[in-house]
Amino acid sequence: MNWNRRMHILVPAVALLMFLLPVAPPAAAQAPSTAMPTVHATQSPAGNTAALAKEAEGWLADLIRIDTTNPPGNEEATAKYIAAILTKEGLTPELLELAAGRSALIARLRSAAMPDPSRALLLVAHMDVVGVDKSKWTVDPFSATIKDGYMYGRGSVDDKGMLAANLAAFIALKRSNVRVNRDIIFLATADEEQGGEASIRFLIAKYWDKFAAGFALNEGGRVILKNGKVEYVAVQASEKVPVDVAVIARGPSGHASVPTKDNAVVHLAAAVEKIGSYTAPVRFTTIVRRYFEQLAPLEDVELAKWIRSIDTPDRGEHAQRVISDTNPLWNSMLRDTIAPTILSAGVRANVIPSEARAMIDVRLLPGDTIDVLLGELTKLVNDPSVRFEVQPDAGLAAPPSSLESDFYATITKAASEEFSGAPVLPFLSAGATDSAQLRLHNVQAYGVSPFPLTDEDSRRLHADDERIPLASFEKGVDFLARIVAEFAATR
Numbered sequence: 001m002n003w004n005r006r007m008h009i010l011v012p013a014v015a016l017l018m019f020l021l022p023v024a025p026p027a028a029a030q031a032p033s034t035a036m037p038t039v040h041a042t043q044s045p046a047g048n049t050a051a052l053a054k055e056a057e058g059w060l061a062d063l064i065r066i067d068t069t070n071p072p073g074n075e076e077a078t079a080k081y082i083a084a085i086l087t088k089e090g091l092t093p094e095l096l097e098l099a100a101g102r103s104a105l106i107a108r109l110r111s112a113a114m115p116d117p118s119r120a121l122l123l124v125a126h127m128d129v130v131g132v133d134k135s136k137w138t139v140d141p142f143s144a145t146i147k148d149g150y151m152y153g154r155g156s157v158d159d160k161g162m163l164a165a166n167l168a169a170f171i172a173l174k175r176s177n178v179r180v181n182r183d184i185i186f187l188a189t190a191d192e193e194q195g196g197e198a199s200i201r202f203l204i205a206k207y208w209d210k211f212a213a214g215f216a217l218n219e220g221g222r223v224i225l226k227n228g229k230v231e232y233v234a235v236q237a238s239e240k241v242p243v244d245v246a247v248i249a250r251g252p253s254g255h256a257s258v259p260t261k262d263n264a265v266v267h268l269a270a271a272v273e274k275i276g277s278y279t280a281p282v283r284f285t286t287i288v289r290r291y292f293e294q295l296a297p298l299e300d301v302e303l304a305k306w307i308r309s310i311d312t313p314d315r316g317e318h319a320q321r322v323i324s325d326t327n328p329l330w331n332s333m334l335r336d337t338i339a340p341t342i343l344s345a346g347v348r349a350n351v352i353p354s355e356a357r358a359m360i361d362v363r364l365l366p367g368d369t370i371d372v373l374l375g376e377l378t379k380l381v382n383d384p385s386v387r388f389e390v391q392p393d394a395g396l397a398a399p400p401s402s403l404e405s406d407f408y409a410t411i412t413k414a415a416s417e418e419f420s421g422a423p424v425l426p427f428l429s430a431g432a433t434d435s436a437q438l439r440l441h442n443v444q445a446y447g448v449s450p451f452p453l454t455d456e457d458s459r460r461l462h463a464d465d466e467r468i469p470l471a472s473f474e475k476g477v478d479f480l481a482r483i484v485a486e487f488a489a490t491r
């Protein structure tokens, strides 16, 4: 990297952003010629965010304490809480009503009197959380208890951690008084977990003009922490498409004392068994191909060998099996998947029901269609008494975000600086996020959940005792603020 050019870029932003810092000015604020030898490559244009992160920790605790379990969501209480913080900073937040008690919130840092929406950057996070089984938690899930270096709470990772971090990055820029070269829009969404009446689909339909943008930062990626070190940063640029399908078996009802071979329960069970063991063929999307190419050098020799063979004619099939078996997430990135999730049949032990139903959760690779998959399953099940019924509100396939955009390059640079050279890998998430809807509106949306987390910590998302390491939260605030400052602060 060219140091001279680098200093030239960093100095003005640092000088301006220092305004908000409680600590001594960083060396980078000095004249390039004298400062060069003492400057670290990791110096952030957002300055030192330690005090800000502490403040954001307080916001996160408050956000966890406002119960936004969806349903019913009640996101408006959270929106009002955030609005109060933003108002205190001299900003003008706006609540966008979606349904009773459910609003999204936006606030904007303006770059010009007539800003160009295609340059604008959206900082997106959702305010609702999934439900809890309180009896399985070791602490109250809505108390934001701090224990062993963690903050516990439903939403601490998904997605109130990012909500608080976005707020911090946004406020940092405002406090710095730095001139931004593009509009920055803070957006807190509702109903992400259910995708219903208050979700981003309706938010866009109703209010798109208020937050139209060319770029977005959202959840969906991961900072992979392994043996105390960030191995890589997975930036979500695409996501799978969720489709719920009912599997329905029909047969005559009757007295259970006289069983017949056309029992709907038996037919459904046989069908579910076949569907559950079906493995869809591998298909490489551009994002997934790039992901594995960049992953190979990070893995141990044996696994790297298989990853490199994944698309070869002779060893490809075996390699795909090894990789799919090594990590269920990799399996999900390579093919359409099906998970049976709900079974229902019968009203009495002694009554043969005329109908038995299962629900299967299908996740398609973007570009694959449900009709083709159901065609395969129909052949496999091979039972005229069983049929499939695609449920309404399926996800929509969106084109992937570009890996050549300036913003992707900024994220890559910031990740490397923040995490001592850690690479960025493009990522296709198995789970759905608000980004698909944004991508369908020509937004280059990237999933950057900014907190370094181990596999174990990540698995607590949507699970019992969800919690975020405070050190990771602070690091995540710094990472986000760095990305935003690098991309938007005028130099």
Ligand SMILES: [Zn+2]
Residues within 6 Å of the ligand: 126, 158, 159, 192, 219
């Ligand atoms: Zn989420």
